[in-house]
Amino acid sequence: MSETGGRARPPRKPKRNQLPVGLIVFALMIAAGVLLSVYRSGALAMAWVFGGCFGFILQKSRFCFTASMRDPCITGSTSVTKAVLMAFAITTIGFTAIKYAAFASGQEIPGQSYVMPVSLATAAGGILFGIGMVIAGGCASGTLMRVGEGFGMQMLSLLFFVIGSLWGAKDMGWWNLNVIAGAPRVFLPDVFGWFGAVVIQLLIIACLYVAADLWERKKMGITE
Amino acid sequence: MAEFELDCLGEACPVPLMKTEKKMAGLKSGDTLIVHIDHSCAMKNVPEWARKQGHNVEVEEVGDGEWDVIIEKC
């Protein structure tokens, strides 16, 4: 980002330093966390804290899962795609370490509810969500982030995300009965063993990374 | 060496980028395009796109949450 050196632009509205307001907001956030831990529980306060950290990181890096899938389609840029793939790789290693530690010591493996059934509902949900996130200008985390940034459009999008979720929840009885029931939950270590699953997944991520890089070079005409 | 302006204030992701791409296609080498944006994503993805295309880019913060992306077509 350059300073205003050299360019004779007409002066715009005066910039206000928002740091004082930011500090007040920060203080309120801390207060909310303290109140939660005192009147509810430490775990709930930590949920608030983690959320705050996620939101802060998302905003500062303008990290957007929507962009990771959309930009390759519109400009051919895959810089966000590659960053998302990196996140997949790092979290794969971290999550597997935690899961394997539990498994190896005979405990119940945590987080297995996130190994979801694979069915036509997964495919239909994916397509719907993919269309929706591109049109609405943000995915789930992106919408929340933009609400915090002051985007009126995403506030509206969030409202209808909630309504759509309720509608989806209502229909889940039908979907579960007719599409999802009996669908397999495939935990890759069950198929390839723990070591095999991690290696294969990381290899796939690496291949996708190279593919993303090649795609961008081709689409954007980068030759160096 | 013509100078053009593109107002993308209030546009949602990725409209500033798409409009910039379209507009830049119609410019001649040496022309300058000034894109007015207030979207934090655009303040990153528009300059990134322009640089990858080989143009000179400058980003100026002109207000709270408002930027001018100045692209000189190469």
Add this chain to the structure above:
Amino acid sequence: MKQFFDKISKNRYYAMVFKNPFTYVTGAVLLSLFQIALFAYSGNPWGVSGAFANWGAWIYRLFGGNVDKWYYFSSSGAQQTLDAGVLNNSGSLMNFGIAAGALLATLLASQFKFKKIKSIKQVVAAVLGGLIMGYGARLAGGCNIGALFSSIASLSLSGWVFALFLLVGAFIGSKLLAKFFL
């Protein structure tokens, strides 16, 4: 007083952390670290859209509706969650936190600006996009975080299947965007 704040804002370390944006890679690394930390701490990875269904149920109840006979909310766990209310729901608090964290980040960088809805196109896009995101997330069991980021990290095949179809949807969405919403 104003000079004091201005001085802080111009400090190079302040600029590095609070003013300037992070790179996508930095974001990826940090998000991953916090994802792993959350999983280690709570036993569950990050999820965003599950809470939205609860918000829908609570709002529906405010209007006199009842979701207790629905399959989706029929489990005792789901009933307990709904009865305990939003301030006892970790998913909801985490979502509020995301919005708050983003707000804080913007303010500390002095980049906050309220952006009003500009056109009918944006209204249609937000309404339609939001609706199908919400519906799609329930079908797939989660959103870009729960059914994609967390599921892939959890070595679940569903995460990859979801990713593939997200890409298909994003492609379709991009075409629609260019045609109708530009």
